[in-house]
Amino acid sequence: MSEMQMNREEQALRDRLRAAVRRTETPPFLEARIRANLRATPAPARWRSWALAATAALVVLAAGVAYQLGHLRLTSASQDAYIASVTNRVATLMRVGLKDHIHCAVFRKYPGNTPPAEELLRKISPEYRDLAPVIARATPRDFHLVIAHECRYQGRNYVHLALKRGSRLLSLVVARKADGESFATENTLPAQVAAGLPLYSAAVQRFEIAAFESRQHLVYVISDMPAKQNMETMLAAAPGLKEVLAKLEGGAA
Amino acid sequence: MSQERPAAGVAAHESDTAGAVSGRFETEAMPHINDLFRTALRLTGERGRAEDVVQEVYLQAWKSFNRFEPGTNCRAWLFKILFHCAHHDRRKWFRFPLLKETEEFLEANLTAAEPIPEHLSDAEILRALDRIPAEFKNVVLLVDVEEFAYKEAAEILGVPIGTVMSRLSRGRKLLRGSLAQVAESYGIGKVQGRGNA
Numbered sequence A: 001m002s003e004m005q006m007n008r009e010e011q012a013l014r015d016r017l018r019a020a021v022r023r024t025e026t027p028p029f030l031e032a033r034i035r036a037n038l039r040a041t042p043a044p045a046r047w048r049s050w051a052l053a054a055t056a057a058l059v060v061l062a063a064g065v066a067y068q069l070g071h072l073r074l075t076s077a078s079q080d081a082y083i084a085s086v087t088n089r090v091a092t093l094m095r096v097g098l099k100d101h102i103h104c105a106v107f108r109k110y111p112g113n114t115p116p117a118e119e120l121l122r123k124i125s126p127e128y129r130d131l132a133p134v135i136a137r138a139t140p141r142d143f144h145l146v147i148a149h150e151c152r153y154q155g156r157n158y159v160h161l162a163l164k165r166g167s168r169l170l171s172l173v174v175a176r177k178a179d180g181e182s183f184a185t186e187n188t189l190p191a192q193v194a195a196g197l198p199l200y201s202a203a204v205q206r207f208e209i210a211a212f213e214s215r216q217h218l219v220y221v222i223s224d225m226p227a228k229q230n231m232e233t234m235l236a237a238a239p240g241l242k243e244v245l246a247k248l249e250g251g252a253a
Numbered sequence B: 001m002s003q004e005r006p007a008a009g010v011a012a013h014e015s016d017t018a019g020a021v022s023g024r025f026e027t028e029a030m031p032h033i034n035d036l037f038r039t040a041l042r043l044t045g046e047r048g049r050a051e052d053v054v055q056e057v058y059l060q061a062w063k064s065f066n067r068f069e070p071g072t073n074c075r076a077w078l079f080k081i082l083f084h085c086a087h088h089d090r091r092k093w094f095r096f097p098l099l100k101e102t103e104e105f106l107e108a109n110l111t112a113a114e115p116i117p118e119h120l121s122d123a124e125i126l127r128a129l130d131r132i133p134a135e136f137k138n139v140v141l142l143v144d145v146e147e148f149a150y151k152e153a154a155e156i157l158g159v160p161i162g163t164v165m166s167r168l169s170r171g172r173k174l175l176r177g178s179l180a181q182v183a184e185s186y187g188i189g190k191v192q193g194r195g196n197a
Helices: A003-022 A028-039 A046-074 A076-087 A092-106 A117-121 A131-138 A227-249 B016-028 B030-044 B047-063 B074-093 B099-109 B122-131 B134-145 B150-157 B161-185 B189-193
Strands: A144-153 A156-165 A168-176 A192-194 A197-204 A207-213 A217-223
Touching: A003 B030, A003 B122, A003 B134, A003 B161, A028 B030, A028 B047, A076 A092, A092 A144, A092 A156, A092 A168, A092 A197, A092 A207, A092 A217, A117 A131, A117 A144, A131 A144, A131 A156, A131 A168, A131 A227, A168 A227, A192 A227, A197 A227, A207 A227, A217 A227, B016 B030, B030 B047, B030 B074, B030 B122, B030 B134, B047 B074, B074 B150, B122 B134, B122 B161, B134 B150, B134 B161, B150 B161
Parallel strands: none
Antiparallel strands: A144 A156, A156 A168, A168 A217, A192 A197, A197 A207, A207 A217
C-alpha cells in the first residue's frame, strides 16, 4: 500500500469514526435535567472567591500573629533567646537594665484597667517608692504608671517602674551593682555630663537606653521614644533619682 | 436546544452581575451538551453514567464559571472538566487497568497496518473504539472526533503535547487493529480487507 493510499485510508477512517461517534443521540431530557440542576444552584459570584481568599489570608495572618505572640510571650526559653539576641548588641552594663525592661515590660500582657499608682507602688519597698514621683515628673505628658514591682531576672534583683502612653513604653530600672561593676571601669564613654553626673546611652532595635550610676546602683531609663526624648527624660529625672538613691546609700547625693 | 436561561428560576432576584454570568453561561457553555454527552458515553460505556457525568460537568462548570476567562475556549474548558469527572466516575466503579495489561494489549494488537474493512456499521466502529485502552481512546476522541488541536488535547488531559502525539499514533494503530478484529468476528474483514470477495 503506498503512503498516499495509506494517508487517504487514515483520513477515511477518521471521517467514519467521527461520523459514527457524532451520530450518537443525546437524550432529549438531559438538557432539561441540567437546567433544573443549575436553577437549584446559586449563581457564581466573584466576591465569593475573593471572600474565601480574604478569609484564608486572615487565617494565615492570625496564625502568624499567634505564633509570634506565643514565640515572644509564652515560651520562656524563646523569650530568653530573644532577650539575649538583643542585649548582646550593647555594652555589658547596658544589658543589665535592658534585659529587665524586655523581660518585665515588653513581654507582658497589660490588663485593660490599670490599678491606681498608689496600689501599684505598694508592691515595692517603701525606700524606693520616692523614685515614682521623680520619674513621673520627668516623663512626657500622658504617660501613666503601669508597673511598679521588685523582680529578679537571671540572678539579679531589680526595682522596676514602667509607664505607658498608648503604645509607647518607658521603664525606670534600678539594679544594685555587683562587685566592681561601673561604667567607668567598663571604659564606656558618657554621652553627656549633666551637673557633674555622667550619662551613658545606647540603642538597639527600637530600644533607647540612657543610664547613670550611683555608688551602689545602676539606673536606666529605657523606652521606645526617640533617642533625644529618652535622653531628655533621663536628664530631667537624674538629679531627683540620684538624690533618692543617695539617701538609701547613706550618703550625700 | 432551547434558549432558556440556565438559572432562570432565580434570576429575578439575583444581581445584575449574576444575571450577566447566567447569560454568558447560556451562550458559551450550554451549546456543548451533545459534544460532551457523546464523549462521556464513550468514556463511561453506559448511557446512564454518561448522563450523570454530563450533569456533574455542568454543575461544576456553573459553580466555577466566575473563574472561566471570557474569550478563552469554553468547549475545551468543559472537556477538561468532563475528563476530570469521568476519571472520578471511573475510579468509583472500576479499578484502572494496570500498565502491564495495557502493554500486553499493545503487544498483541500493534501489528502491521491492517486494511480497514469498508462495510462496518456505526455500532461496529464504536465497538472497536471502545475496545482500545482508555489513555489511547481519550486522545483519539479528542483529536480525531472532537477535532481539538494537540495543544488543547494536552491541556484537557493534563499531559505533555508529545504524549498526546505518541498516544494518538498508537491509538490510531490500535483502532485499525480493533476494527479488523471486529470485522473478522462478523466475517467481514477477511472478505473485504484481504480482497477475497
